[in-house]
Amino acid sequence: xxxxxxxxxxxxxxxxxxxxxxxxxxxxxxxxxxxxxxxxxxxxxxxxxxxxxxxxxxxxxxxxxxxxxxxxxxxxxxxxxxxxxxxxxxxxxxxxxxxxxxxxxxxxxxxxxxxxxxxxxxxxxxxxxxxxxxxxxxxxxxxxxxxxxxxxxxxxxxxxxxxxxxxxxxxxxxxxxxxxxxxxxxxxxxxxxxxxxxxxxxxxxxxxxxxxxxxxxxxxxxxxxxxxxxxxxxxxxxxxxxxxxxxxxxxxxxxxxxxxxxxxxxxxxxxxxxxxxxxxxxxxxxxxxxxxxxxxxxxxxxxxxxxxxxxxxxxxxxxxxxxxxxxxxxxxxxxxxxxxxxxxxxxxxxxxxxxxxxxxxxxxxxxxxxxxxxxxxxxxxxxxxxxxxxxxxxxxxxxxxxxxxxxxxxxxxxxxxxxxxxxxxxxxxxxxxxxxxxxxxxxxxxxxxxxxxxxxxxxxxxxxxxxxxxxxxxxxxxxxxxxxxxxxxxxxxxxxxxxxxxxxxxxxxxxxxxxxxxxxxxxxxxxxxxxxxxxxxxxxxxxx
Numbered sequence: 347x348x349x350x351x352x353x354x355x356x357x358x359x360x361x362x363x364x365x366x367x368x369x370x371x372x373x374x375x376x377x378x379x380x381x382x383x384x385x386x387x388x389x390x391x392x393x394x395x396x397x398x399x400x401x402x403x404x405x406x407x408x409x410x411x412x413x414x415x416x417x418x419x420x421x422x423x424x425x426x427x428x429x430x431x432x433x434x435x436x437x438x439x440x441x442x443x444x445x446x447x448x449x450x451x452x453x454x455x456x457x458x459x460x461x462x463x464x465x466x467x468x469x470x471x472x473x474x475x476x477x478x479x480x481x482x483x484x485x486x487x488x489x490x491x492x493x494x495x496x497x498x499x500x501x502x503x504x505x506x507x508x509x510x511x512x513x514x515x516x517x518x519x520x521x522x523x524x525x526x527x528x529x530x531x532x533x534x535x536x537x538x539x540x541x542x543x544x545x546x547x548x549x550x551x552x553x554x555x556x557x558x559x560x561x562x563x564x565x566x567x568x569x570x571x572x573x574x575x576x577x578x579x580x581x582x583x584x585x586x587x588x589x590x591x592x593x594x595x596x597x598x599x600x601x602x603x604x605x606x607x608x609x610x611x612x613x614x615x616x617x618x619x620x621x622x623x624x625x626x627x628x629x630x631x632x633x634x635x636x637x638x639x640x641x642x643x644x645x646x647x648x649x650x651x652x653x654x655x656x657x658x659x660x661x662x663x664x665x666x667x668x669x670x671x672x673x674x675x676x677x678x679x680x681x682x683x684x685x686x687x688x689x690x691x692x693x694x695x696x697x698x699x700x701x702x703x704x705x706x707x708x709x710x711x712x713x714x715x716x717x718x719x720x721x722x723x724x725x726x727x728x729x730x731x732x733x734x735x736x737x738x739x740x741x742x743x744x745x746x747x748x749x750x751x752x753x754x755x756x757x758x759x760x761x762x763x764x765x766x767x768x769x770x771x772x773x774x775x776x777x778x779x780x781x782x783x784x785x786x787x788x789x790x791x792x793x794x795x796x797x798x799x800x801x802x803x804x805x806x807x808x809x810x811x812x813x814x815x816x817x818x819x820x821x822x823x824x825x826x827x828x829x830x831x832x833x834x835x836x837x838x839x840x841x842x843x844x845x846x847x848x849x850x851x852x853x854x855x856x857x858x859x860x861x862x863x864x865x866x867x868x869x870x871x872x873x874x875x876x877x878x879x880x881x882x883x884x885x886x887x888x889x890x
Contacts, residue, residue, distance in 0.1 A: 367608065367612040367616070369608050369611055369612040369615070370604070370605060370608035370609070370612055373604045373607055373608045373611075374601060374604040374605065374608065377600050377601075377603075377604045378597065378600060378601070378604075381593070381596055381597060381600055385589065385590075385593045385596075388589050389496070389586050389589055389590075394582070394585070395578065395582055398578045398581060398582065399541060399551070399553065399575070399578060402553055402573070402575075402577075402578060403539050403541070403553055403555060406450060406553060406555040406571050406573060407539065407555050407557070409444075409448055409450070409555075409571060410555045410556070410557040410569055410571045411557050412444075413441075413444045413445075413452060413557070413569050413571070414557045414558065414559045414560070414569045416440060416444065417437060417440055417441075417454065417559050417567075417569060418559050418560050418561045418566070419561075420436065420440060421433050421436045421437040421440050434462060434463070437454055437462050437463045438462075438463040440463075441453075441454055441463040441464070441465050441569075442463075442465050444465075445465045445571075448571075448573075449573060449577075450465075450571045450572065450573040451464075451465055451466055451571070451572045451573065452464075452465045452569060452570070452571050453465070453521070453569075453570045453572075454559070454567055454568075454569055454570075455522075455523035455529055455533070455567055455568045455570065456523075456566070456567045457533065457565065457566050457567055458523075459522050459523030459524045459529070459530075459533065460522065460523070461521045461522065461523070462567065464521075495590075496583070496586055512541055512542055512543040512551070513540065513542050513543070514542065514543060514544075514545065515542035515543060515544050515545075515552040515554075523568060523570075526554075526556070526570060527540070528540050528554050528555075528556035528570065529556050529568050529570050531556065532556040532557065532558045532565075532568040532570075533558070533565065533567075533568055537556070537557065537558070538555075538556045539553075539554065539555050539556075540553075540554040540555075541553055541554075542554060549574075550574050550575040550576060550578075550579050551574070551575035551578075552572055552573070552574060552575070553572065553573050553574075553575065554570065554571065554572045554573075555570075555571045555572075556568055556569070556570045556571075557569050557571075610645075611645065614636070614638055614641075614645045614649070615645070615648075617636050618635065618636060618645075618648060618649060618652060621634070621635050621636055621652075622635070622652060622656075625656055634653070634656075635649055635652045635653040635656055636649060637649065637653075673721055677714065677717065677718075680710040680711075680713045680714045680717070681710075681714070683706065683710045684707060684710045684711070684714075687703045687706045687707045687710070688707065690703055691703040691704070691707075720851040720852075720855075721851070723851075723855070734776045734779070735776075736774045736775050736776060736863075736886075737774070737775075737776075737777070738772050738773075738774060738886055739772065739773050739774070739775050739776075739777045739780060739886070740770070740771070740772055741771040741772065741773050741780070741805065741812060741814070741883075742767050742768065742769050742770060742771045742805065744777065744780065744781060744784075745765060745767055745784065745803060745805060745814070746765060746767070748781065748784055748785065748788065749763050749764075749765045749803060752788055752792070761792065761795055761797065761798070761799055761800075761801070762799070762800045762801070763788070763800075763801045763803070764800065764801070764802050764803065765803045765804075765805075766802070766803070766804045766805070766806075767803070767804070767805035767806070768805060768806055768807070771805060771812050771885070772885060772886050773812060773863065773883050773884070773885060773886045774863075774886030775863045775883070775886070776859075776863075779859045779862075780859070780863070782855070782856070782859065783856040783859050783860060783867075783881065784814070784816070784881075786852040786853065786855070786856045787816040787856065787879045787881075788801065788803075788816060789852070790852065790853065790879070791816050791817070791818035791820070791877070791879075792818075794818055794820030794821065794877065795818045795819055795820050796819060796820065799818065799819040799820070800819055801816065801817065801818050801819075802815075802816075802817045803815070803816055803817075804817070807885075808882065810884065810885075811865070811882040811883060811884055811885070812882070812883050812884070812885050813880060813881070813882050814880070814881045814882075814883075815878055815879065815880045815881075816878070816879045816881075817872060817876060817877070817878045817879075818876045818877055819875060819876040820875075820876050820877060821875075821876075822871040822872070822875060822876055822877050823869055823870075823871055823877050828868070828869050828870060828871075829868070829869075831853055831869060832853045832854050832856075832857045832867070832869075833854060860881055860883065863883050863884075864883070864884055865881060865882050865883035865884065866880075866881075866882050867879065867880070867881050867882075868880055
């Protein structure tokens with residue numbers, strides 16, 4: 347293959363019988379994304395979680411107040427001159443008894459911040475020998491698939507705007523009331539609650555409530571209740587797992603419906619694309635566009651439009667073939683005459699005969715020139731009409747000007763041209779092309795009109811259209827040829843007219859121009875003799 351050669355690329359519709367089509371992927375992605383956003387919002391449950399925390403803290407506050415009242419009445423003794431202080435053994439026993447059924451951890455701090463009792467230790471407070479730490483551990487079990495998904499989701503949710511950062515829960519080996527902000531506030535006379543997070547985020551939250559222990563309105567210590575968020579996390583997990591179950595059901599339904607919807611769109615479009623490609627590559631009309639009548643949607647509209655477009659293309663191709671055949675036939679006649687005249691002139695010695703042959707040659711050349719000019723104009727007419735812009739045209743003034751021009755240049759003795767019209771008739775169109783139409787019709791009427799005849803032009807409204815008729819007093823149109831005279835290269839000329847004066851394209855070009863203006867052009871014979879050509883064009887808006 348040479349360096350300058352080019353390879354023609356042929357587009358072929360891809361086969362997607364096995365693979366998922368792009369339309370299916372897009373529809374599925376949009377539907378699943380919308381469902382995923384909805385489920386992600388439902389899984390957030392921030393308000394629901396906060397309501398559970400508020401309810402738990404309210405319950406712990408009530409418990410702490412009851413514990414404080416009980417400790418203030420039963421575990422305090424008078425000690426002069428120090429004042430009031432706790433009975434350590436009684437306080438420890440009381441603290442353990444009070445929290446046995448609550449699941450919370452209670453710590454009692456004295457007025458100076460020292461730890462008096464801790465419900466987690468038996469035998470003594472944390473640190474002294476012989477104390478035993480009691481802690482309820484969770485059952486050893488691994489995380490399930492959905493719990494793992496929710497854990498990662500919670501980690502991502504912490505990065506969302508508006509997420510609250512909770513304080514960290516810290517616990518010293520040797521505890522002192524001042525280590526806890528809540529206890530310090532209570533000893534200073536302020537009631538305090540807190541929601542804290544453990545060092546390991548996966549371990550849940552720590553809820554804390556600090557209440558003063560009073561004896562005769564005197565603050566002698568603080569009770570500090572803390573509780574993990576295990577129950578809250580379990581309730582929240584149960585709700586979120588139910589949401590995920592519903593999500594899976596909705597996902598399956600959405601996927602099935604999305605695939606069904608995509609298949610009802612993608613498969614017909616692929617069939618239409620494949621049929622259009624077969625039509626493009628084939629040289630016959632056996633391949634047709636699939637028929638999707640009965641769908642009642644845009645696919646049916648697309649199929650109908652493609653089918654009509656294909657039919658129009660075949661009609662255009664047939665017209666081009668016929669036009670090419672007619673052009674070759676029309677050009678062949680003058681060329682044959684030219685060749686015969688030239689060959690004969692070369693063998694003749696008589697100057698008079700040579701002059702006659704030269705006259706014939708000149709007429710044939712003029713006929714060829716006229717024919718080629720009309721053919722060229724007819725060939726480029728479609729492109730020019732499709733690109734030209736329509737403007738308001740005063741049809742009344744245009745016809746008046748044409749009648750005036752033809753009246754002053756009429757070459758037949760006594761031939762009259764009359765006009766009956768209504769003022770202000772406007773159409774939307776191309777003025778130069780409309781002028782060409784009526785010049786052709788008037789010229790055709792002139793050529794068929796007898797001397798001292800009359801050509802009448804009448805314009806008025808007929809229904810919703812503007813109707814213009816051009817009438818002559820000639821021999822009329824041969825019966826059955828009323829529509830054939832608009833075919834290209836059709837010639838039906840009056841007797842005595844010089845052969846080759848007309849190419850037979852004028853009326854065909856005129857009808858084509860009128861149809862571009864959404865109008866019609868037809869011919870008929872008058873009852874009193876002669877022919878009538880009728881143009882009907884929809885009216886347009888007035889200029890300005």
